[in-house]
Amino acid sequence: KQNPYYGSFSTKPPMADAFHTCARSLTYNLLRYPWNITEVRWALTFAINFTDLWLKTKGPDGSLMPPHIFPVRRSPIEDKLFYQPLKSLLLELGLDPNPPEFAKEYLKSLGLDPTIYWWKYDPAKSEELLKKVGFYKGSDGHWYMPNGQRFIIKIMVPAGYELENQRLGILVAEQLKKSGFDAEVWATDLFWTNWGKGEFDTGMLWPTCTQIDDLGAHITSWHHKYFSPASPGPGFGAYKDPYGYKERIDKLIDELELTPPWEKEKVYNISREILSLWIKMMPWTMLYLTPFYPSYDRYCWENWPSYPDNYYMGPYAWWAQMLFVVLQLKPSGRCPTKEATMPGAPPKLPIEIPTTTLTTPRTTTSPTPTTTTSPTTTATVTTPPATTAPPPTTAMTTTVTTTVVVPTTILSTVVSTVSSVLTATMTATTTVTQRVTEWATTIAIAIVLLIIGFAIGWITKRK
Numbered sequence: 001k002q003n004p005y006y007g008s009f010s011t012k013p014p015m016a017d018a019f020h021t022c023a024r025s026l027t028y029n030l031l032r033y034p035w036n037i038t039e040v041r042w043a044l045t046f047a048i049n050f051t052d053l054w055l056k057t058k059g060p061d062g063s064l065m066p067p068h069i070f071p072v073r074r075s076p077i078e079d080k081l082f083y084q085p086l087k088s089l090l091l092e093l094g095l096d097p098n099p100p101e102f103a104k105e106y107l108k109s110l111g112l113d114p115t116i117y118w119w120k121y122d123p124a125k126s127e128e129l130l131k132k133v134g135f136y137k138g139s140d141g142h143w144y145m146p147n148g149q150r151f152i153i154k155i156m157v158p159a160g161y162e163l164e165n166q167r168l169g170i171l172v173a174e175q176l177k178k179s180g181f182d183a184e185v186w187a188t189d190l191f192w193t194n195w196g197k198g199e200f201d202t203g204m205l206w207p208t209c210t211q212i213d214d215l216g217a218h219i220t221s222w223h224h225k226y227f228s229p230a231s232p233g234p235g236f237g238a239y240k241d242p243y244g245y246k247e248r249i250d251k252l253i254d255e256l257e258l259t260p261p262w263e264k265e266k267v268y269n270i271s272r273e274i275l276s277l278w279i280k281m282m283p284w285t286m287l288y289l290t291p292f293y294p295s296y297d298r299y300c301w302e303n304w305p306s307y308p309d310n311y312y313m314g315p316y317a318w319w320a321q322m323l324f325v326v327l328q329l330k331p332s333g334r335c336p337t338k339e340a341t342m343p344g345a346p347p348k349l350p351i352e353i354p355t356t357t358l359t360t361p362r363t364t365t366s367p368t369p370t371t372t373t374s375p376t377t378t379a380t381v382t383t384p385p386a387t388t389a390p391p392p393t394t395a396m397t398t399t400v401t402t403t404v405v406v407p408t409t410i411l412s413t414v415v416s417t418v419s420s421v422l423t424a425t426m427t428a429t430t431t432v433t434q435r436v437t438e439w440a441t442t443i444a445i446a447i448v449l450l451i452i453g454f455a456i457g458w459i460t461k462r463k
Helices: 038-046 049-056 076-083 088-091 101-109 123-132 161-176 190-198 216-222 245-256 264-281 322-326 439-463
Strands: 025-027 151-159 183-188 202-206 285-286 393-398 407-414 419-424 431-437
Touching: 025 245, 038 216, 038 264, 038 285, 049 161, 049 245, 088 264, 151 190, 151 419, 151 439, 161 183, 216 245, 216 264, 264 419
Parallel strands: 151 183, 151 202
Antiparallel strands: 025 202, 025 285, 393 431, 407 419
């Protein structure tokens, strides 16, 4: 309030980033009993009074965060792509058809569908679902599981950091207690260790974040082929529900991975079908992100992203995308600055859909080379007089002057992958050096040496 140059999501309240990529949720360990039972997860969802919870996390400037139902960011883009097309399904599953008026006005101010709020607060429905799968209330008023053990909801939260998760975990536990459940909060320094190893019952965190409208990069990890038993986490990758929803999701993810990103409508349709199956399973209960303020000061630098006039992302210094924000900042003139080169107009990006058509290269059969018969070669060989020498081999240089017609096949490859065959006639004069062995002389010398050897041996024997 004392700094007129302060800004965040907006330059005036409410200033929390309403379109943040992540939202917190009550996440269930799907590989542990009884959280592997779909009806149990839905029962806890209907046991939460969302409006009461939501108002208790209002920011100091009055900021509220958009309610999430899907594990998808709630912004005008995603609202039109995923929330609105699946609205009828949400109503069938238990979406509150009568949101509070103040909530409708808030959603409308952000460009969101004001009729898509959150699930109904329905303790009776919650009790019905639990009894359907064998849960019962004892004479002491506590819920018991079908195996006779007391049903206790233990919510894991980080200790010493992520205070928003601690706060939200405590508030959710209070909501469940009001609905008749035994709930407690477990704050631990080993939050991430336990989370990775799957050593928890339920936890308060964000299991999914989305930044772009193509959900392929964000939900493919749900496939069982990417699941690692060494780090199971909430276990959704290996989860098998009795209705076959998860198996169908895996097949759709396979199809999504094979779909080119420029086929947007197909990508959206597959993503919507995946979300429609996900919501029926309720593997984690989406809530919202507690008010978050990525702050900046406009005294020295201006042109920060601000809703609604110039918003494109929050200025999060620890995100790689922060570079795009920094490059758009301009000196305000209120501070001394060195000479700086300001970025000009942004480059014009090419359209996403390629203009060329991808086709299979055509195979062209190369013509058979024409065989050219070489004429008889007449060679004149000049041989110098034979020289008697001790070595058995005489090196001789023979100069051959000849005219040769050589059939030459030249293969040329061009960008268009067309092959051509060229037959050329060439005339060449060559000088050939040959080593000629005089076998007659060699044999004669060998015989003479043999006779001399016998003679020397006979003389030696006489002595």
